[in-house]
Amino acid sequence: MSAREAAYDAAVAKLNSIYSGQIPEQVAREIADAALDTAPQSDPWTPIYRLVGWxxxxxxxTDHEISMRLLKLVEEAGExxxxxxxxxxxxxxxxxTHTRQDVADELCDVIITAMVALVSIADRAPDDILAAKLAKVTRRASSEGGAR
Structure with a gap:
């Protein structure tokens, strides 16, 4: 098995894990294709939009579904x-019982789930919202002698 095939299988398995096996195999494969076809991942939002579409x-x-997506974020943070x-x-x-890689994998689940929630709730482009927030935090940290 090639490295790409292993990465593809791992991506499909991860999607199935995040969504408790509820994501159709074909959708998981399409998202994995999108993620791997843009390597290095220059646009992480493409697979996120596909997940949100699914x-x-x-x-x-609905408001209830958005609430569930936000609660999913809390669940992932607990993991x-x-x-x-x-x-x-x-x-x-x-x-x-776990390794640092397990923690890193769970952190990735939090990031993915947060991106899904952001796309689901945002009233403007989520990448613009994230970029503005990153700029604000970076400015604040820089003014306090932090990140430069």
Whole structure:
């Protein structure tokens, strides 16, 4: 199996994991294709828009559905915490159960889920919203002697 095929299979598996196996295989494959065809990923929004389109077709975009997308973000953040706790073996009954790579993977799930939520709720281009927020945070950090 080539590296690309392995990456493709991993991307499809990750999408199925994030959406608890509810995403149709064909949609997962289309999103994986889009993500891999733009390597290096110069536009992370393309697969996100496809995910949002699929979710909208399946569930609509009602206030309730948007609430569920926001709650999904909280669920994913909890999985980051769980993975990190597992890296330090904080639970003496379980010991060390996760790696830093597990934490990184969970953080990626948070990012993807946040991007889906942003596209779902934004009243203007989400990439513009994110760029403006990044610029604001960077300016604030720079003025406080932080990021330069």
């Amino acid at each position: 979710l909208d077709r399946q569930n609509g975009r 980051v915490a769980q993975a990190y706790i597992g890296t330090v073996g904080q639970n003496p009954r379980k010991g060390v």
